[in-house]
Amino acid sequence: MSPTAPGPAIEVAGLHKSYRSRAGEHPVLTGVDLTVPAGTVTALLGPNGAGKTTAVGVLSTLLRPDAGTVRVAGHDVVRDPDAVRARIGVTGQVSAVDDLLTGAENLRLVADLLHLGRAAGRRRVTDLLDRFGLADAAGKRVATYSGGMRRKLDLAMTLVGEPDVVFLDEPTTGLDPRSRRALWDEVRALVAAGTTILLTTQYLEEADHLADAVAVLDGGRVVAHGTPDELKAAHDAGSLDDVFLALTEPPAATDGTTDGTTSSTTSGTTDGTHETSETTEKETLR
Template identity: 85%
Template sequence: MPSPALEPAIQVTGLRKSYPSKQGPQLVLDGVDLTVPAGTVTALLGPNGAGKTTAVGVLSTLLHADAGTVRVAGHDVAREGDAVRAAIGVTGQITAVDDLLTGAENLRLMADLHHLGRSAGKRRTAELLDQFGLADAAAKPVAAYSGGMKRKLDLAMTLVGSPAVVFLDEPTTGLDPRSRRTLWDEVRRLVAGGTTILLTTQYLEEADQLADSVAVLHGGRVVAQGTPDELKAVHDAGSLDDVFLALTEPPAEDLPGADTATTSPKEDVR
C-alpha cells in the first residue's frame, strides 16, 4: 500500500483579516487560500501593502485572524498556538539581534529561551556559528558586524530550536549581492534538510531562484499559485517580473488620466 500523502506544512483556507480605522474596518486579507507542501520553499509575492506581512503575522500566531482556518506544522493556529510556536522560526524585516551582545551571546540567549540546557545550548551555538561562517566573529560585539553578518546571525538565531517551518519576511532587504547569495545558499541547505520555508520578498529574481512554488497576493486574495515556470507559461512571460505585472497592474480605467465620467475611483486599503 502506498504511504498516505503528508499533510501540508502550511494550509490556509478562507483567511480574513482587517484593521480598524476612522473610516471603518480596512480589509487586508479577503479569503486567502494557500497550500505549502512540507520540505519546500513557497515565495509569497505582492505589491507593497498587499498584506504579505499580515499573512505571516497570522501564520506565526503574532496576529489573530478574523475568519478562516490556518494549520501550520499540523497544528491549528487559533487553538494550538503553543504547539505552532514550538514548531516554527520567524525572521522579520528588521534584524532582531542585540548589538550590545556578542554573536555567541545572542545565540546562547536564544538557546536559553528554548530551554536547551547549558551543554546543549553551547553545542547548538557552536554548530550555528560554524554553519553560518561566524565562528571567527563569535566573541565580537554584534555592533561591529556588517549588515550581511547581522542578517546571517538573525537567521541562525531563528534556527536554534531546529524549527520545522521557517517564515522569512523579506530577509535580504538591504543586503549587498554577495550577502544575498550567501543567504540563498543557507535557504537551499535548510530545505535540503527537510525544513519548510515561506518567503516574502520584493526581489522577483530571489523568488525565481529559490521557490518551488510562487503565490501572488493581490486584492486580499491569492490570485495565482504555481511553480515559476508554470506561471511564466500561463502568462506567456519571460520572467516573474512580467508575471507579477500582469497579475497586479490596475486595469486601464484605474490608471491616471482614465475617463472618470464612466468609472469610479477605487480606494487602496493597504
C-alpha cells in the same frame, strides 16, 4: 526530517484579516487560500502593501485571523498557538537581535529559552556561528555588525530550535549580491534537510531561483499559485516580472483615494492587458 506525518506544512483557507483604526476598518487579507507541502519553498510575491507581512504575521501567531482556518505544522494557529510556536522559526523584516549582546550571547539567549541544556546549547551555538561565518565576530557586540552579519545572526537565531517551518519576511532586502547568494544557499540547505520555508520577497529573480512554488498576493487574495514555470507558461511570459505585472493591479487602480506616493512599478500595465490577464488567471488558478 520526517517522523512528522506527511501532509502540508502550511494550510490556509479563507483567511481574512483587517486592521481597525479610528479611520475605520482597513481590510488587508480578504480570503487567502494557500497550501505549502512539507519540505518545499514557497515564495509569496506581491506589490507593496499587498499583505505579505500581514500573512506571515498571522501564520507565525503574531496576528489573529478574523476569519478562516490557518494550520501550521499540523496545528491551528488560533486554538493551539504554542504548539505552532514550538515548531516554527521567524525572521521578520525588523531585525530581531539584541544590539547590546554579542552574537554568541544572542544565540545563547535563544538556546536557553528553548531549554537546550548547557552542553547541547553551547554546541548548537558554535555550530551556527561556524555555519554562518560568524565565528570571528562571535564575541563582538551586535551593534558593531554590518547589515549582512545582522541578517545572518537573525537567521541563525531563528534556526537554533531546528524549526520544521521557517518564515522569512523579505530575507534578502538590503543585502549585497554575495550575502544574498549565501542566504539562498542556506535556504537550499534547510530545504534539503526537510524544512519547509515560506518567504516573501520583492525580488522575482529570487523566487525564480529558490521557490518550488510561487503565490502572488494582490488585493488581499492569492491571485495565482504554481511553480515559476507554470506561471510563466500560463501568462505567456518570459520572466516572473512579466507574470507579476500581468497579475497585480497598478496602485492607482486599487485605491482611488491614495495620492501618488506609492511607488509605481506596475503602472506600465494597461487596462487592456489587465482584463485579459484576469480571465487567464481564473482558468489557471487551481
